[in-house]
Amino acid sequence: MEIGICSFADLGTHPITGESVSAQQRLKDLLEEIELADQLGLDVFAIGEHHRPDYAVSSPTTVLAAAAVKTKRIKLSSGVTVLSSEDPVRVYQQFATVDLLSDGRAEILAGRGSFIESFPLFGYNLKDYDALYAEKLEMLVRINEEEKIRWEGKLTQTIPNRGVYPRAAQERLPIWVAVGGTPESVVRAAEYGLPMTLAIIGGQPAQFKPYAQLYRDRYVQAGHDPAKLQLAVNSHTYIAENSQQALDEFFPPYADVMTRIGKERGWPGLSRSQYDASAGKQGALLVGSPQQVIDKILYEHELFGHTRYLAQMSIGALPHKLAMKSIELLGTKVAPVVKKALQSVPNPQ
Secondary structure, three states: OEEEEEEOOEOOEOOOOOOEOOHHHHHHHHHHHHHHHHHOOOOEEEEOOOOOOOEOOOOHHHHHHHHHOOOOOOEEEEOOEEHHHOOHHHHHHHHHHHHHHOOOOEEEEEEOOOOOOHHHHOOOOHHHHHHHHHHHHHHHHHHHHOOEEEEOOOOOOOEEEEEOOOOOOOOOOOEEEEEOOOHHHHHHHHHHOOOEEEEOOOOOHHHHHHHHHHHHHHHHHOOOOHHHOOEEEEEEEEEOOOHHHHHHHHHHHHHHHHHHHHHHHOOOOOOHHHHHHHOOOOOOOEEEOHHHHHHHHHHHHHHHOOOEEEEEOOOOOOOHHHHHHHHHHHHHHHHHHHHHHHOOOOOOO
């Protein structure tokens, strides 16, 4: 299993200390986090795209390009690229540039995004939400496979046999499809034969098992080699030396974010009892001591047989020093044990 980090480069004010961080400082902190993950031997670092005041990154490739020259081996991915409001030509060109700078370590994690601010910002109509994504994903896959492309667009431009440059260092950029829980997205990823990332940020992981099985079934039915199937799980994660410390340190910024976003979407606020329950053995949160996080990753592997785990740690105004310590524990105490435990465990086909 590959183990890595996902970050949205959150901004905010800590609800207890009142400390906040500027976008400029947050980006500097983010690069330190990526460098640390690389030094610890973690496998991948993914950066999300947002167009809101509470996140510092609107252009993941800009940050990934900076990280490319500061790191040696870690894979550099978006997490996600909001493909519905992007131009697939520019997406490929930008990630190809990161790939060249990093000697072949760039990846794209494409999704529709759970926020909609980019649609009016770039002149797209929300009624085309799914159609835009479907057409642009097909276009991006074609560009990735063919140096010159003929493309008759409906919601995208028409391209009359023109080349898209520069080409990536890798023969093909890895394009992962992000799924939040819609069967249509699962089927789309499977039929293209693309690796899939399943975001589990609420409820119980066992509830998502049918999506993993649907993906496997449709992947094989579409004629793809099951030995090449890749499935990732992305969850909110925080690690400290002991369980109580982890729960207490992570709760204030996490609850602040979840309550604020919940109000935007008509959800109730997050209580401490709900938070503690979600951090339990069968909940979606991976918050606790290194051993507790190890146990939950292995438990989820029994459910999904996934080949990659992404820990989303720096949520809200979590202090940078705590995020760095959590990354350190992931790299030194969690990842080696998980990988050793899974060496002899076959992935389900």
